[in-house]
Amino acid sequence: MGPVAVERIHVRVEGIVQGVGFRPFVHALATRYDLAGFVGNDTGGVFVEVEGDGDRLAAFVADLSRRAPALAQVERVSTETVAPTGQPGFAIVASVTGAGRDVLISPDTATCPDCLAELSDPTDRRHGYPFTNCTNCGPRFTIVTDVPYDRRATTMAAFPLCAGCAAEYADPGDRRFHAEPVCCPACGPTLRLVTADGYAVPGDPLDVAVRWLRDGRIVAVKGLGGYHLATRADDEPAVAALRSRKRREEKPFAVLAADLPAARALVDVSPEAVPVLTGARRPVVLLPRRPDARVAASVAPDNRDLGVLLPYTPLHHLLAGRLGVPMVLTSGNASDEPIAHRDDDARERLAGIADGFLTHDRRIHVRTDDSVVRLFRGRELPVRRSRGYVPAPLTLPWPFDRPVLACGAELKNTFCLAKGRRAFVSHHVGDLENYETLRAFTDGIAHLSRLFDVRPQVVAHDLHPEYLSTKYALHRDDVDLVGVQHHHAHIASCLADNGEPGPVIGVAFDGLGYGEDGTLWGGELLAADLTGYERVGHLxxxxxxxxxxxxxxxxxxxxxxxxxxxxxxxxxxxxxxxxxxxxxxxxxxxxxxxxxxxxxxxxxxxxxxxxxxxxxxxxxxxxxxxxxxxxxxxxxxxxxxxxxxxxxxxxxxxxxxxxxxxxxxxxxxxxxxxxxxxxxxxxxxxxxxxAEAVREATGLTDVALSGGVFQNVLLLDRVVRGLEGEGFRVLVHSRVPPNDGGISLGQAVVAAARHRTDGSG
Missing domain, CATH: 3.30.420.40 (ATPase, nucleotide binding domain)
Known part of the structure; x- marks a missing residue:
């Protein structure tokens, strides 16, 4: 047998492959196959050069997708042959910066089982440390300031690694190998408890905060994407005080349960709800409240459902575990304001609400609210898509030939940036009714545009002339403006959510949207595709x-x-x-x-x-x-x-x-x-x-349901069952909300479809 032929290939891996342990995974995979070369990050994703036997190279390339880390989403692997170098060994090399950016950023991810085990192990050096993380979990999007994803491009840059963390970071056999947010009590962020007037409270911050919560006080807790307001969920006076101070009279509060058994004591947890509650995204899940649930009446007045979430950071695990009872965990804001995320802003805005602040010195770069979902037929029905989901893109079957910015609606605002086949629907911004929210909107557009290198040539907007999002669009220079009717955008968002171009019978039911006849629409039947629509029925x-x-x-x-x-x-x-x-x-x-x-x-x-x-x-x-x-x-x-x-x-x-x-x-x-x-x-x-009448007139047999009214799962179930019973194929939302939080996606795909159709540009 002759000598083994040595080959060398250059590999590019695209998708969510930074901040998810992909380089350590590639290092371990190359070592397993006895291949030489290197791996690194750049502004397009992960690049690899690898050298060795051809069969092993083929197996290595196949495993890049098949065995990728749990948090990775590999979209494409491309290879090209290069000349062998004969250099031995495999290394992780320094990241490469460049002009073009096509890298994806991982959403923030709930604490993994390994880190949770360390958190509760008295012999571990991270025992009880509120900021424990590794390549499989922890903060990502909310701390990223730039790409490629390296520690220097996150708010963790302010915390130099100690010798112990540096050794873990450099050890290919450690799960913290090249984990950018890695830290420990010796070198990482520090927890502290301060009073509403800024004085440091002596003693262990966590223990004192738990004691305050047990006593019925309200504590502002700095989370991943902003501050929350916490109090005991079973303490009626405490919950009532929170309502009064927050000026939130009746809207339900979310409840944090320590673990799945604690959640089961509050709500009926269906088998389909378990992976949603316990998964890496950890949204608030709206589930039927148990009649014996030990929560104060003021938590969710006159509501059979309860919004429950499980801890998603070590700090939340520690708080919930030590408190021993469920706690209200609601956005740190007064009514109609955006969530506070900067320390100075939080102290100013929440001083009249919170009795104290459980805070830390890791800066939050991007304000991100908790996500909220309902379940419909075993799938998620998003109500608010934010932390844990953003900024993962929606990959669509159709291209955006020109980069698009879609500005969304006025209420429940999100914006959408799109290029290639990717649509980046933003985190929940909120209702564009005050300066703070408008600033969050404009800052968010600037940040995501820079991260994903989207320089809009097209700006899509609602037709309502008084929406602040519309006014923002109309003041953009050197772009083509595309106005999209509100309910057409709803139906287009449902089509995009399902990867369908239409045409469909679109049923758009919501509160209000600006109609082309000068009235306010909201009970619409549209014969629609991505490019246009005809109003074929309405209330x-x-x-x-x-x-x-x-x-x-x-x-x-x-x-x-x-x-x-x-x-x-x-x-x-x-x-x-x-x-x-x-x-x-x-x-x-x-x-x-x-x-x-x-x-x-x-x-x-x-x-x-x-x-x-x-x-x-x-x-x-x-x-x-x-x-x-x-x-x-x-x-x-x-x-x-x-x-x-x-x-x-x-x-x-x-x-x-x-x-x-x-x-x-x-x-x-x-x-x-x-x-x-x-x-x-x-x-x-x-x-x-x-719908039957429209089918008879048009021949359309597919129906898309969108608009905020279809958050109502009772109505949604009855409509879907009725339509399916009459032979219709029904499309519903599962990736973006049916409410106005999905409008920006609809605007973006309509703008792109019109450009593809008319051939302009």
Missing amino acids: DAVPMPGGAAAVREPWRMAAAYLDEVYGDAVPDLAVARRNERRWPAVVALARSGTNSPRTSSVGRLFDAVSAILGLRDRVTYEGQAAVALEQRARPDERGGYRVDASGPVPLADAGRQLVRCVVDDLRAGVDPGRIAARFHDGLADAVVRA
């Missing part, structure tokens, strides 16, 4: 007496709908009696059209029915009346209303017919919980009947 528009006041006071929508249905012969109903002092004036306002924009919104229909049933006359947060209606619906009710939704304009009269059915049942003494269930079923049936 008839009704007045919103008082404009924005009708959103805050759902009884006004009840007055408008009842006047539409009954005119001067409105039956004697409690909603009118409760609001009798202003009822005539509001009806007159609706009839006059003054300050009463007309809307086809399904969200406003939910508001009207909620008020008619006596659930909510006024709301303290967006969507509260609709949530109350979903929560009140009796799961054992099998009846439903049947309305004619297939007229010349499909769905047009469905809202008025449903209101009449609700009133008839209410006057007959039917339980409001049964009426609420029948309303959901009736609306679902109306959607099915309307």
